[in-house]
Amino acid sequence: MKVFISHQSADSFTAKKIADHLQHFHGIPSYLDVIDPYIGMRGEDLAAHIRTQMGQCTQLLAVVSYNTASSQWVPWEIGVATGRDYPLATYANSSVPPPEFLRKWPYLRSVPDLDRYAVASKAAWNLLLQKRPYLHESTARQDSTQEFYRMLRRSLNQ
Template sequence: MKVFLSHQKADSETAGIIATRLKLYHQIDVYLDVVDPNASTTGDDLGEYLRQQLSICTQLMAVVSAATKTSWWVPWEIGVATEKDYPIATFAGGYTTLPEYLRKWPYLQSMSDVDAYAEASKMAQREFKNRRTYQTDSLARRSSTKDFYRVLRSSLRQ
């Protein structure tokens, strides 16, 4: 399991805190461009590079704030993850109001919510592995993603 942390540059510190928590407390691997020297490319090259990184990941968490409104990449990354049927969640700390298109997925507001996300992620990964024995990868991914949403929303009371 590997989580792609999508964020606007202004939210790099928050994304770093979440990445550290997922790695240290939950042993979940994370892709975070802040620590990736190859992420400094631009344009089409960056788009292709990010698509490659997303294909290595199994889910996406978008870290959003008021600054996200100026980002073209965060919505693009969410779109790519949606096409892949990846579990998607949003971390909107503080008093950030989510745009309409992000309200369809679970949203996290605290580090304890990140912990609930990690547990739902681990459960979904186990379910995916179990389902792959008797389902196609695509069907197993869709089913385990639905389970992820159900479990996480229940934990978050959403």
């Protein structure tokens, strides 16, 4: 299991705190591009690099804020993750819910919500590992992703 943390560069501090928390308290690794030397690439080269990095991850957590409105990459990364049937969630420090189109996925607002996310992520990952030998990969992924959403939404009262 590995989380791709999607964010606009102005939200790098928050994204780094999330990555550190997931690794330190839950043992969940992540990909975070704030330290990535490929960030200066041209658009199509960067897109290929990001797709490669996403291919090494199993889910996506998008950090959203007012800064996200100016990002072309966060919506693109969400689209790629959706196409791969990755479990998706958003994280915002605001008490205001995310925009309507992002409420399709569970949204986190605090460190305790991030802990709930970690629990649901591990449960979905374990389910995927259990189902893989018996089901086609895409079916196993769909089942585990739906379990992730069910479990996380229930724990977040969404």
